[in-house]
Amino acid sequence: MPTWEGAAVTDLLRISGLVARHGLLHAVRGVSLTVAEGETLALVGANGAGKSTLLRTVAGAHAAAEGAVVFGGDDITHLAAHRRVGRGLALVPEGRKLFPDMTVEENLLVAGRRARPGQWSVDTVLDAFPLLRPLRDKRAGSLSGGQQQAASIGRALMTNPRLLLVDEVSLGLAPVAVDAVYECVDALIRGGATLVLVEQDLSRAMSVANRVVCMLEGRIVLDTPAADVTRDQVTDAYFGLNRVPTTSAPVDTPQAHPTSERT
Amino acid sequence: MSWINAVVQGLFLGGLYALFACGLSLMFGVMRIINLAHGDLAVLGAFGVWWVSSETGISPFLALLVVLPVMLALGYALQRTVLARSLRGGELTPLLTTFGLAIVLQNALLQIFSPDVRSLGPSVGSLATGSWRLADQLSIPYLGVLILAVAVTVLGGLQFVLRRTGFGREMRATAQDPDTAALVGVPAASVYARATAIAVAVAALAGTFLAIHSTFDASSGPTQLIFAFEAVVIGGLGSLWGTLAGGVVLGIAQTIGAHIDPQYSILAGHLVFLVILASPRGRFIALRRAHA
Amino acid sequence: MTTTTAPAPPGPWSVQRSSLASRIGSGSLLALAVALFAVPQILSANIVQQLTSLLIFLVLAVMWNALAGYAGLVSVGQQTFIGFGAYGTILLTQHGIQPYLAVVLASLASAVLAAALSLVVLRLRGGQFAVGTWVVAEALALFVMLDQSLGGGTGVSLQGLSGYAPEVRRAFTYWLTLAFAVLLLVALFLLLRHRTGAALQAIRDDEDAAASLGVRVRPLKFMLFVLAGFGCGAAGALTLANTLFIQPQSIFGVQWSAYMIFMVLVGGIGTFEGPILGAILFFTVQYFFADQGAWYLIGLGLTAVAFALFLPRGLWSLLHDRIHVQLLPVGYHLRRQPTAATGANPRET
Numbered sequence: 001m002p003t004w005e006g007a008a009v010t011d012l013l014r015i016s017g018l019v020a021r022h023g024l025l026h027a028v029r030g031v032s033l034t035v036a037e038g039e040t041l042a043l044v045g046a047n048g049a050g051k052s053t054l055l056r057t058v059a060g061a062h063a064a065a066e067g068a069v070v071f072g073g074d075d076i077t078h079l080a081a082h083r084r085v086g087r088g089l090a091l092v093p094e095g096r097k098l099f100p101d102m103t104v105e106e107n108l109l110v111a112g113r114r115a116r117p118g119q120w121s122v123d124t125v126l127d128a129f130p131l132l133r134p135l136r137d138k139r140a141g142s143l144s145g146g147q148q149q150a151a152s153i154g155r156a157l158m159t160n161p162r163l164l165l166v167d168e169v170s171l172g173l174a175p176v177a178v179d180a181v182y183e184c185v186d187a188l189i190r191g192g193a194t195l196v197l198v199e200q201d202l203s204r205a206m207s208v209a210n211r212v213v214c215m216l217e218g219r220i221v222l223d224t225p226a227a228d229v230t231r232d233q234v235t236d237a238y239f240g241l242n243r244v245p246t247t248s249a250p251v252d253t254p255q256a257h258p259t260s261e262r263t
Numbered sequence: 264m265s266w267i268n269a270v271v272q273g274l275f276l277g278g279l280y281a282l283f284a285c286g287l288s289l290m291f292g293v294m295r296i297i298n299l300a301h302g303d304l305a306v307l308g309a310f311g312v313w314w315v316s317s318e319t320g321i322s323p324f325l326a327l328l329v330v331l332p333v334m335l336a337l338g339y340a341l342q343r344t345v346l347a348r349s350l351r352g353g354e355l356t357p358l359l360t361t362f363g364l365a366i367v368l369q370n371a372l373l374q375i376f377s378p379d380v381r382s383l384g385p386s387v388g389s390l391a392t393g394s395w396r397l398a399d400q401l402s403i404p405y406l407g408v409l410i411l412a413v414a415v416t417v418l419g420g421l422q423f424v425l426r427r428t429g430f431g432r433e434m435r436a437t438a439q440d441p442d443t444a445a446l447v448g449v450p451a452a453s454v455y456a457r458a459t460a461i462a463v464a465v466a467a468l469a470g471t472f473l474a475i476h477s478t479f480d481a482s483s484g485p486t487q488l489i490f491a492f493e494a495v496v497i498g499g500l501g502s503l504w505g506t507l508a509g510g511v512v513l514g515i516a517q518t519i520g521a522h523i524d525p526q527y528s529i530l531a532g533h534l535v536f537l538v539i540l541a542s543p544r545g546r547f548i549a550l551r552r553a554h555a
Numbered sequence: 556m557t558t559t560t561a562p563a564p565p566g567p568w569s570v571q572r573s574s575l576a577s578r579i580g581s582g583s584l585l586a587l588a589v590a591l592f593a594v595p596q597i598l599s600a601n602i603v604q605q606l607t608s609l610l611i612f613l614v615l616a617v618m619w620n621a622l623a624g625y626a627g628l629v630s631v632g633q634q635t636f637i638g639f640g641a642y643g644t645i646l647l648t649q650h651g652i653q654p655y656l657a658v659v660l661a662s663l664a665s666a667v668l669a670a671a672l673s674l675v676v677l678r679l680r681g682g683q684f685a686v687g688t689w690v691v692a693e694a695l696a697l698f699v700m701l702d703q704s705l706g707g708g709t710g711v712s713l714q715g716l717s718g719y720a721p722e723v724r725r726a727f728t729y730w731l732t733l734a735f736a737v738l739l740l741v742a743l744f745l746l747l748r749h750r751t752g753a754a755l756q757a758i759r760d761d762e763d764a765a766a767s768l769g770v771r772v773r774p775l776k777f778m779l780f781v782l783a784g785f786g787c788g789a790a791g792a793l794t795l796a797n798t799l800f801i802q803p804q805s806i807f808g809v810q811w812s813a814y815m816i817f818m819v820l821v822g823g824i825g826t827f828e829g830p831i832l833g834a835i836l837f838f839t840v841q842y843f844f845a846d847q848g849a850w851y852l853i854g855l856g857l858t859a860v861a862f863a864l865f866l867p868r869g870l871w872s873l874l875h876d877r878i879h880v881q882l883l884p885v886g887y888h889l890r891r892q893p894t895a896a897t898g899a900n901p902r903e904t
Contacts, residue, residue, distance in 0.1 A: 110444070
């Protein structure tokens, strides 16, 4: 498994040959990827490229059909989702998925109950995301999209993850809310967290990430340090316009048109 | 005055029905399962208490201390083995499975304990029969007060657990969205198993009070399931306190019915249930989320 | 649901409704039905009576499957209609109506009762529907027990058939039962073959998703609930005609639901042929083991649980999956046409 320089020893997550399906539909087709400790990885790609399924498979919310997921040196491919949380893997799911009938604080507490030891508690989360403090006793279902996203990230942090996967950081949020959410993300990055962000907004993604991975039709077509790549190069990979040689699995049998698969 | 007495007796009977209903409501709230064996599990508990009490000669209340942990374990095991598997089979499978279990339980009890009708009333002495006389035709039975107090305590305790404890928050989170609960580290299977354990133990408690209050036999289960279900629906599937209100409405309907003619007792309860279902309110019953 | 690719381009696949097996199957079923009408001429009155009860079980299994297998409605209260059909027949004969005519009229009245009850019980879903229908059955049983002219709790006999010789009476009852069974099977077959069949299975699989795709859920559920009310009413009325005596506790008893669930689960829920197989198996099991009492019922319950958990599509699915037998053309089959030129696998979409 070739990697980009400097990530060999401290790989926190190592995915190899991962295949995930929705019925007959191959959403993830042989993905290999590593994430090093302290990295911020932006995972981009068009709708249906398989980003969400990849994240959900890593988190254990979706079954892997083939391949392996190794986290912190242990094979967790067949571990139940809640046990992966215990190992330090947390996913902020697409659509936030707060428990709507519980308060913000209860949402945080439920995630903290079986947490690994670590810095995050209700107080530190509220310190990190000040916008949540006045909403503490509000029903989560009554929050705005941006507030929900902050709460959902906060909830994931309550488990004290070593790796935080965030699916669709800014999708469906008002611009002001996007700014607020990215302030939270920035704070995490400054704190040295390891992050994988799925983001539709390329500029946003490239502004915070130090590595960009682009998926197309279930495969990785670009994997490069963010500093070495221009927005146009990522856009080309995004639409599959010219195949950038990739460091991960070779892109075999390129397909002419995008599929209509969902992630 | 005799009408007031009927209402008062119905209130106490309602406590018993609420006790039956609360386990049903809890399982429905957390897992979306209507456990069709609920009544039979309650009767199994009553038989357990009867057996321990008649083998050892101890009071049914002491026997309960032995039986309740056993029923907790049974509920836990039931979920871990049969129900967990049936939940994976889709919406209909738990119904079919629990209905099958109900038939097995009823007939196993019939086979083991014969069809004889039993009562635990005689073993608790004056508690079962005594009452405070307030007026010529108005009395407050000791047992009714005890049952109502137990029902309020159990419902209040469950409410407290759900609202104020970590385990309760896990139950509510799992009820609202089991997949996301797993993503924050909550083991749904274990939450389900503990919820079932509580539901089965409370059912056994209810079954025991039924056995003290009146009589029971191997085929008493289905009727109790129906009463419990009626109480839950009349209460609006909203909350545990709604369940208590539903149980009381059902109890009062039955005692008023019985006051007119003993034959109308159970029928009156069914009719109140059907009227509420047919009323404009009933339209929302299926939509309402129940989490205990 | 399938894709929405509009008129398929002339590709290598074609959709067929029937296969050789299903053509032979429907043909021989028809021949069997005709042969069954001749049974009373050949076999003894006792066997005719046994066959009548087999056919009644068959009707019940098919009706319960119509509800659970196609509309996702698990009913534990179809005994409402069984009892109503039987007591309706009693009531009508008490008013001087010829018993066999009363059987038909009581079945129709059951359909009307189902239509009326649907307003209330179809508000419920899943387990709520299951117990809700059960409450209706219990309530109706209590009403009947209150009515002394219907024999109260002790039961009542069907008068008016004493004019017939036993053999003739049994033959008539048998023919009427067979006619009902054929009628209901054909009605259900046509319903499933019609566009509604696919819509119904969509409801069973995911009611909300089906509704969001524009399937009109309520009318379809209503239709099946009324059909099942009619069929179960007929089964109750025919049970009375076959045994001549009923008691409210047994005709309104929940054991009917247990039998129906057993037959459909073992045979194969959601298949057309499964309940028929289930009814035959159940009849056989009952014939040999019913005198075992509680043990027999424990066995039934355990079998139903085992099927629900381990073989949820029943025995018919084994046959169907292994050798692709389908006796009746109620489904759609993809057939590869011999002109298949392009060797590429069709892309999954």
